[in-house]
Amino acid sequence: MRVHLVNPSDISFGIGVITPRWLYVLAAATPARYGDPIITDETLERFVPENIQAGDVVGIGIHTGNAMRGLEVGRLARERGAWVIYGGIHATLFPEEPKNLGAAHSVVKGDGDIVWAKAVADCVAGTPQEIYDGGRIAADRFLPARWDLSPPGAYMWASVQTVRGCPKHCSFCSVWRTDGQEPRQRTADTVIEEIVQLRRLGFRFIALADDNFYPVTLTDLKQARKQNNTEKIAELEGIRAERFDLMQRLAKLPSDMVFFTQITMEAGEDPEFLDAMREARIKGALVGVEAVTPEGLKAVFKDFNASGDELAARLRTFKEHGVHVLGSFIFGLPTDRKETFDATAALAKAADLTFAQFVMMTPFPGTVDFDKWEKQQGDSVERVDGVPVTRYWLIPGSTRPKHFMEHATMSSEEIRARTQGVWDNFYSFSAVWKRAHCVKSLKSRLAFVLISKLYRQMYANTGISTDSARRKKANRWARWLAKPCQRLFQGKPMPDLAMPASTPRSPFLVLEQ
Ligand code: B12
Ligand code: SF4
Secondary structure, eight states, rough: EEEEEOOOSOOOOEEEEEHHHHHHHHHHHOGGGGGGGGEEEEETOOGGGGOOOTTTTEEOOGGGGGGGHHHHHHHHHHHHHOOOEEEEEHHHOOOOHHHHHHHHHHEESSSOHHHHHHHHHEEEEEEEEEEEOOOOOOOOGOOOOOEEEEEEOOOEEEEOOOOOOOOOOTTTTHHHHHHHHSSOOOEEEEEEHHHHHHHHTTTTTEEEESSSSSOOHHHHHHHHHHHHHHHHHHHHHHHHHHHHHHHHHHHHHHOEEEEEEEEEGGGGGGGHHHHHHHHHEEEEEEEEOSSSSSHHHTTTTHHHHHHTHHHHHHHHHHHHHEEEEEEEEEOOTOOOOHHHHHHHHHHHHHHHOOOEEEOOOOOOOOOOHHHHHHHGGGGOHHHHHHHHGGGGSOTTTTTSSSSSOOOOOOHHHHHHHHHHHHHHHHHHOOOOOHGGGGGHHHHHHHHHHHHHHHHHHHHOOTTTTHHHHHHHHHHHHHHHHHHHHHHHHHHOOOOTOOOOOOOOOOOOOOOOO
C-alpha cells in the first residue's frame, strides 16, 4: 500500500513558481509506517493513473480554481481501486462535491496536519469515514513540511507559512472565515528551522505564504491602550514582539536569501516594522490595494486602506524603506466606472509599484460576496448545460461565462478588455524597463524584465473565467519564459548551514501611549 498526494492542475508551466505547501505538510503528516508518500504536482507533470495500485490511498487537495481537475483525478484514482480522500479549502466548503462528483471515500475539512493520519489508517482498515473535521489547529501543532521530498530544481520559490488567519473581514476574501480572524502564529524557531533546511537544499527565494504578515497594527495597539484593556494589550504586544523576533532571526540567514510576503497597507504607517522587514531581506510584499476610491474600498469592506493622494504616498513608503510592492487591484466592483481603469493605471505608476496584478472581481466561495451573489441569483439562476453559474467551477472552461457579477454600467466584455488594457499598460516594455532601474547591474535589470514578462503571462489571461484559447497562448509564453527565469532563482546547496543563534526577545516597542 502506498500513499499518494496529488496537487491537481490543468495548466502546467513545466516549472513550478511556488511550491504548493500543503503537499509537503501532508507528506510530513503521513505516518512513517506507510513509507514516503508519492507526490504529484500537476503544475509540473501530469498525474499518471497507471501508477496507482488497488488499495493505495490517494489524497487530493483542491481550491476552487483546480476543483474540476481534482474531481477528475479522484475518479481516475478510484477506478484503479484506490481509497480517495479530498482536502483543501474547496473540499472544506463543499464536502458533498468530492463525494458526488469526485468518487471520494472521505473528505477532510479544515487543517489536515493532525487528522490525516487517522483518515489514512481508517482507509487501510477498510473503514473510512465520510467526513473528518480537522478544524483550526493551534500554531504549535502546525507541521513543518517535508522539503526533502521536493524534486530538486523544480520550483523557483519555496513557501513557508508563519501565520494563519487574518483579523480583517474583506468581502471578497474567504481567509478570515475559513482560517479565522485570530492570528495563529508559529514560533520563530520552527519557521527558521524550516528555512534553514530549504537553504541547505538550495532554495534562496522563500515566499512567506501568510494571509497577512502584519496581524497587529499600530491602530489595534492604540485602541487597546485607549480601552485600558491590559489583557488585549499584552496579547497584541506578544504577537508583535514575536514578529520582530522572527525578522531579526531571518536577518541572520545567508545574505543571498530573499523573502516575499503578503501584508496589509497599514504596515506603511509603521516605519519600525518596515525597517525590520528590510533588515530581514523581506524584499517584497503583495499589498491588497483593491480599489483607488473610498467608495470602492467601502464596497469591499476594506476602508482601512488609504485612497486618493494618501494612497500613492502610503504605498511609496514601503519602497522608501526598502520593501518592493506588488500591488493587487480588483476590477468590476459595483462602484467602478470607465474612468476607474485609467485612474488605477495612473495610481500604479504614481505609487512606484514594482509589480502589479489586476484581477477581475470573482465571487469565491466562502466569501461574503459569494453568499450575496448566490442569494441574488435565487431559483432563476442561469445554467450552462444544467450547471448553475453559482457553481461555475464545475462548468468546463470552453463554456464557462467570463464574468459572473452583473455590472450596472459596463458589460463583462468591456470590463475584461479594459482590465487587459491596464495589464498591457503596466507591463509595456518601456514601463518595465523604467522600473528595472530599481536594481543596479545590467544583468539584474535583464532578469527583472524577464520576471516581469513571466509574471504578466502567468496572471493576465489565466484567471478563473478566462477562455481556453487565451489560457493556452499565455501558457505557451509562460512555459517559454519559465526556464531561463528558474535559473535565476537557484542557489548552490549549503548542506552544512547551521541554525542561526536565537536573539534575546526584542525590547519593548516604541509606541505613543
Ligand atoms: C500562498 C498563496 C498563494 C500563492 C502560492 C500558491 C501555491 N503554489 O501554493 C500565490 C500567490 C501564487 C497564490 C495564487 C492564487 N491564489 Co492563493 N493563497 C495562498 C495562501 C495565502 C496560502 C496557501 C498556503 O500555502 N497555505 C499553507 C497550507 C499548509 O495550507 P492549506 O493549503 O490550506 O492546506 C491545509 C488544509 O487546507 C488541508 N489540506 C489542503 N489540501 C489537502 C489535501 C488533503 C488530502 C487533506 C487531507 C488536507 C488538505 O491541510 C493543509 C495543512 O493543514 C492561501 C490562503 C490560505 N490561508 O491557505 C491563498 C488562497 C488559497 N489563494 C486563493 C486564491 C483565490 C488565489 C488566486 C486565484 C488569486 C488570483 N486571483 O490570482 C491564485 C490562484 C493560483 C493557482 N492557480 O493556484 C484563495 C482560494 C479561494 C478558494 N475558494 O479557492 C485563498 C484561500 C486566499 C483567499 N483570499 O481566499 N496563492
Ligand atoms: S484580503 Fe487580506 S486583509 Fe482582507 S481578509 Fe483577506 S487576508 Fe485579510
